[in-house]
Amino acid sequence: MSILMVFLGIGSVGYRLTENMGWLDATLNAAMILTSMGPVSGLVTPAGKVFAIVYAMLSGFVFITVAAIIMEPAVHRLLKGFRLESAEKK
Numbered sequence: 001m002s003i004l005m006v007f008l009g010i011g012s013v014g015y016r017l018t019e020n021m022g023w024l025d026a027t028l029n030a031a032m033i034l035t036s037m038g039p040v041s042g043l044v045t046p047a048g049k050v051f052a053i054v055y056a057m058l059s060g061f062v063f064i065t066v067a068a069i070i071m072e073p074a075v076h077r078l079l080k081g082f083r084l085e086s087a088e089k090k
Contacts, residue, residue, distance in 0.1 A: 007034055007062050011055050019048040034059045 011030025015021050021029065021041070029039045033056050043049045 003062060003066055007059060014051045014055060018051045019043060019045060034063065036060065036063060
């Protein structure tokens with residue numbers, strides 16, 4: 001969860017600096033990109049557009065990584081169950 005908060009903070013500061021958005025709008029745009037929904041407001045400056053490209057690519061990686069960490073115990077248990085069944089058949 002702290003990974004998501006760090007990236008949300010990075011996105012908020014990035015939008016604030018590159019697009020001169022207010023804190024609420026910057027955080028909203030960062031949250032929407034972090035969850036793969038896309039930006040809410042249009043980007044005007046070239047620096048803001050470049051930041052959005054890089055942030056979107058990193059956010060996709062972070063989102064997939066966090067989802068994998070959250071799902072790991074369930075997948076591990078499922079795979080462990082398959083291994084036990086195949087060992088019993090021998």
